[in-house]
Amino acid sequence: MVAASGLSKRVATAAGPLDILADIDLQIHAGEAVAIVGVSGSGKSTLLGLLAGLDLPSSGDVRLAGHHMNALDEDGRAQVRGELVGFVFQSFQLLSGLTALENVMLPLELANTSAPRLQATGLLERVGLAERLTHYPKQLSGGEQQRVAIARAFSMQPAILFADEPTGNLDSSTGETIIDLLFELNHEHHATLVLVTHDEALAGRCERRIRLEAGRVVEPDGTA
């Protein structure tokens, strides 16, 4: 489902070129749940960005459900993301100008699906926010905002879900509830899950973990 070969990301800094990621090869199969772990600055988020087609590598190749992401232009990658990918972020990334319902409807509307309101309402009910449909993000708690983000991520029935530190901005009990919800929905939708975290406990709930250290994979196939 997701494959990377020889993936590197090099950036220019004042002190000369810096390799953020070097020579990464990995395979993630359909339906698998994989955690990308490592300390701050190890390149986890950069790898997620490359795998999700949000950024282009300096060298190497990313295939997402058979699409060569490097070969596509930005609008082409946007189309692949719109059709196949869902995102959950640490900072929720809800559009403050839209209500909870409208936030969830947005990807459906972008893809011109029929009856987006009905689908979005169903999803929000599923994440326990039936009473919060017309609330704006500012009127919701952190946990509620992340539920809206999860509902949005699953609205398009994505083949792959990328989650970047989904509990990073939440207290531990709320975080746990959110993770339960995430895994439940992932299971229901048979989606592939790629989760970036520095929380080993959270990583433990995935089938496999990929550990990064200074931009290199150190435990390519190891299990916990």
Next chain:
Amino acid sequence: MNRVTRWRLAMRLLARDWRAGELRILGAAIVIAVAASTAIGFFTDRLGRGMINQSADFLGADLVLESPRPVRTQWLAEARDTGLRTSETLEFSSVLVVGDRLQLASVRAVDAGFPLRGRLRTAAGPFLTDAEDVTTPAAGEAWAAPRLLTRLGLNSGDTLAVGKQSLVIAKVLTFEPGEAGSPFGLAPRLLMNLADVPATGVVQPGSRLTYHYLFAGSEQDIARYRGWLKSRLGPSHRLVGVQEGRRAVGTALERAERFLGLAVMAAIVLAGVAIAMAARRYSERHFDMSAMLRCLGATQRDLLELYLAQLLVLGLLASAAGCLLGWLAQQGLLVLLADLLPMAPSAPRAWPLLAGLFTGLVVLAGFALPPVLRLKRVPPLRVLRRDLSPLPGNAWLVYGAAVTAVVLLMWRYTDNAKLTLAALAGGAAALVVLGVLGFVLLALGRRLHTRVGVAWRFGLNNLWRRRRTSVSQILAFGLALMAMAVIALVRSDLLTTWESQLPVDVPNHFAINILPDQVEAVRGFMDAREVPTTQIYPMVRGRLVSINDEPVRQAVTKEAQSDNALNRELNFTWTTELQEDNRIVNGRWWRSGDSGRPLVSVESKLAERLGIELDDELGFTVGDERFSARVASIRSVQWDSFRPNFYMVFPPAVIERFPATYMTSFYLPPGDKPMLIELVRNYPALTVLEMDLIIAQVERIFRQVTLAVEYVLLFVLLAGFAVLFAALQASLDERLYEGALLRALGASRRQLRSGHLAEFITLGALAGLVAAIGTECIAWVLYSQVLHFDYSFKWPVWVAAPLLGAVLIGAAGYRGTRPVVERSPALLLREG
């Protein structure tokens, strides 16, 4: 995303941003630009059409021949033979006396055919509804303008006398076709029958009269007759067709339109700056949303359309509001100038609204589009890394778009490429100079910051830190304050100069058209009443036609060809004594043997304009007779002394053979005015010009016109406030965060508020200082080069402008930064 979805989403986001106050400045700036543009558009369009489109009606004919004397009957016979209809009128000034009131009237005697084009309009009484009237005053009748009746306390049916002839006021005249040359006519009109003129005794040899011969017919016949007549015209004749009439009216209006247009441009450019600032902030606040939308699969095209739709709808809504405001504002302008307008303005048309919308969209495209275009280039990776921003817009694109918009609009307003370029270059130069000045002042202010308290230090530091926006705000307000200060200054100085020129003993009345056989009697009349008069001078009207045997138009420079002195009759006189307020600057005054010698003394400014020098041989005509004289002296004249003065003064016995009337000036205290009635009754041909009243009227016109200009400048000031609030909004996030941090560190609300107050008071005072410096420079140039006033240091401006700036901007800035202390610091720090 399909188009419907995009638009629906766009409108939802727009509504949300509007409710959250994100778009207020952007919207307000568009409203100001459009309102200014629409107001002036409506105003000039309504007046322009009122005056220009009715040019033929205004002229009362297709062609008018103007002459100070009756023309040969053969000319009129030729016109009738060509198939033209003709009509004849005679115009003169006369003082009308009723009981103890008197009023200078501009009398027009007409025949039954008048007017050939257009219609007279009359009413039964003053201020009653008027209607078109196809008749003309019958013999023994007069039709009077409402103003004349109110001044004289008369009503229709009453009787008044023109000279020795009594006339019954049959109707009230509300509109009269005629030459539309003077929109601000000073003397009200009286219309009478041509057949009654001889009985008035007003027409005497040498009287100031104007004959108008009106012609109407087919275009070809008019052209043929015009060709025939042209070769026969003498220098004192003037031929006015519909074209010339339109041009004469058009020029005055065009100038007004250009001036107002430039004021509007200043408002638009300032509003544009505010729009650019607000659009930049809008763009930056939408980076995250754009990145998220890209993440969710939106294409660049989706984003572009999403934002353009919002911009377009905002632009249209704000422009519509601006149009409405502009319409209200022009109504205000019309009310303000109601007394001055020669006629009711035409009904408003729709095009200024379209032009207003166009202005709004062009300004928006020029100033807001470049920052908004950045939004489509937001990298989707920003959802993971918030520090990623799209590349800043290409500077060429950003400034190019703004300059294109300004040039486009300015060209529309001035309709003149040269003026547009000159205004742009002048504006740019002024911006650079004032900008550098603002920067220097800011730097000087900063040097103070070690010597002031903590609040002021905080304020001054803020200004310096954001020095680019600070300078732009100083410029915006400096320009607005400067424009207003210059207008106010010129107004008050012109008025005080006029008033101070009328001290108690200076003549305040002219008596003209004194007949030769009445000179001694008038002198006796004045002496008997102990009215001090100046000398009584003879006055002969003639034209300057050649200089050193070369026709005058060829002899003078190109600029001087349009000099008024060449297009009308000048007043000549003869005297042995040099007038009290005249001074010989070159050559010599008459000696005892000069009497009868063909010599002339020329007024110095006229000589300078026409390039006349000592010993030049000047050719003149009086009536049909030519004669010449050698320039014996150049004379400076103090025109504002309110004494009789002349361009050309001859020695005795040179022009005495021509018909002359006499004139004098005298001082009359207001309480002695009734004497004028007696004077005019005794000598009906004599005309009294009440200079005190004329000056009062000119003052009133001037006050109203400058008031109208200041009214337009209000838009400039408003646009300045838009810039201030846009800059405030742009820095608000940063201010909120800093404020929260300072409060967390122990600063009190009061300290923060004092700091803000200090910052904006300083900003306003600096803007006022820039305005004062600019005003001083402009005033110096204006006074010494244009108005020829004595220039003095304008210290009140140096006090008033910084004070006004400090109060206005201090208050606005204080108000604008209120959220900084109102929001909870804990919340702010958590969000930041």
